[in-house]
Amino acid sequence: MARTVWGSTVGKKAVMAVSGLVMLLYLVVHMFGNLKIFFGPGTFDSYAHWLRTLGEPFLHYEWALWIIRVGLVVAVVAHGVAAYQLSRRDLRSRPVGYVHTKARSSYATRTMRWGGVILALFIVWHLLDLTTGTVQRGFVPGHPYHNVVAAFHDWWNNAIYIVAMLALGLHVRHGFWSAAQTLGAGSATRNRVLKGTANALALVLTAGFVAVPVGVMTGLVS
Amino acid sequence: MKLTLRIWRQHDTEAPGGMATYDVDGISPGMSFLEMLDTLNERLTVEGEEPVAFDHDCREGICGACSLVINGEAHGPERTTACQLHMRSFRDGDTIDVEPWRAAAFPVVRDLVVDRAAFDRIIQSGGYVSVPTGSAPEAHATPVPKAAADSAFEHAECIGCGACVAACPNGSAMLFTSAKVNHLGALPQGAPERETRVLDMVAQMDAEGFGGCTLAGECATACPKGIPLTSITAMNREWLRASRKVPRS
Incomplete structure (x- = not known):
């Protein structure tokens, strides 16, 4: 059966929908955790430490975090590969385009593909910046509050994060609604609620994530 | 003018x-x-x-x-x-x-004429109801609930013109296929072939080289018969249900 799901455009889209929803759930939790930075270094750093001791003593130190990371990698890869294969197919399905072109569908819908590429590149940058600290000069492992403040000291890094979060908002706006339809959850009566939820999620996630660099820039977090 | x-x-x-x-x-x-x-x-x-x-x-x-x-x-x-x-x-x-x-x-x-035989092949793959032919059955033999009849009729309005494919940014035939799947799936006469119909028609749609659905909604806007975008959602639901029920190689 797994072969049938992956072999069909409808099934592959369902894989995209499920993997997208997994990442979306993660992002909501991630954003919520980020906002703890406004409660000071003590709260933020102890929360970060708690994430590593999560599930103890049943799980070893950092195991819960690694389980989540593996799950996320699976979701990102499934989402990306399905998107690539479906997009290739979509582009092939109209070899000769229209001479008279019109702006079709909404901005969020039209930017799903490139927006997704931007987000993938951003994830790489984000991990090198705040997880491994490879690209950050003053990175101190185990001191996330200090690292966040240091990372957002550079205006250009703030710009990268803010642009990426706007792209995320657009992606979630169409993505959540689209996932609901792909999984068959939509209906004439339910679609208004689904669209509203998609817009609310997009807005809350973007605002919540952007709040951190803006907080550092304005000196609210220092 | x-x-x-x-x-x-x-x-x-x-x-x-x-x-x-x-x-x-x-x-x-x-x-x-x-x-x-x-x-x-x-x-x-x-x-x-x-x-x-x-x-x-x-x-x-x-x-x-x-x-x-x-x-x-x-x-x-x-x-x-x-x-x-x-x-x-x-x-x-x-x-x-x-x-x-x-x-x-x-x-x-030629010029503005295109070959839409791909649609015919999608219909051939499952857009039918197998019934014994012969004398007309008694009208009340199979009761059809009013809601099912309305839904079937809404989807039966599809005239297979292909405007959905032409308008879709991905050249997808999802709206056409879903109209046919939902039309027959809503009726008791279509129930025996409910699972194979949606699986076969979607497989044929893919085989014809149509693109996939990205929920842009252009198809439903262009449809002269007003087949709604939720028709695609309903077909996705049917497809996922059928792929769980029918083991296929």
Whole structure:
């Protein structure tokens, strides 16, 4: 059966929908955790430490975090590969385009593909910046509050994060609604609620994530 | 009305095509878009030029033969078929672009005529109900709930014109396929083949080289019969249900 799901455009889209929803759930939790930075270094750093001791003593130190990371990698890869294969197919399905072109569908819908590429590149940058600290000069492992403040000291890094979060908002706006339809959850009566939820999620996630660099820039977090 | 037409001309599937410009005069606002093309073709014939080939049949908006992309929109600016689009929707002096449906699965036969046999093959793969033929069954033999009848009728309105494919940014046939799947799936007569129908029709749709759905919604906007976008959602639901129930190799 797994072969049938992956072999069909409808099934592959369902894989995209499920993997997208997994990442979306993660992002909501991630954003919520980020906002703890406004409660000071003590709260933020102890929360970060708690994430590593999560599930103890049943799980070893950092195991819960690694389980989540593996799950996320699976979701990102499934989402990306399905998107690539479906997009290739979509582009092939109209070899000769229209001479008279019109702006079709909404901005969020039209930017799903490139927006997704931007987000993938951003994830790489984000991990090198705040997880491994490879690209950050003053990175101190185990001191996330200090690292966040240091990372957002550079205006250009703030710009990268803010642009990426706007792209995320657009992606979630169409993505959540689209996932609901792909999984068959939509209906004439339910679609208004689904669209509203998609817009609310997009807005809350973007605002919540952007709040951190803006907080550092304005000196609210220092 | 005096109009400038830019029309896609292509001698056959293999030949290269291009937009050709024609000026037409004496168009009345009450003419349909196809009558306007007839006027042009009469003139072209008299002048010894090859008339513009375009598909048409009933000219009543019920057969689904006409297939023109007018100014980048399938069936033009009104939500109807090109045959029911009237020239009052345009203004004197307008330049109008006329192109065929564009999709790999709909090769151009000539000028504005495309081959939509891919749709027929999707229907052949599952868009039917197997019933014993013979004398007409008693009308009340199979009770049909009113809601199911309404839903089936809404989807049965699809005339298979292909505007959904033409309008879709991915050249996807999901709206057409879903209309057929939901039409028959809603009725008790269609229940025995409910699972195989949706699996086979989606598989055939993929095999024809149509694109996938990205929920852009252009198909439902272009559909002259108002098949809603939720039709696709319902087919996705049916497909996922069927793929769980039917083990396939």
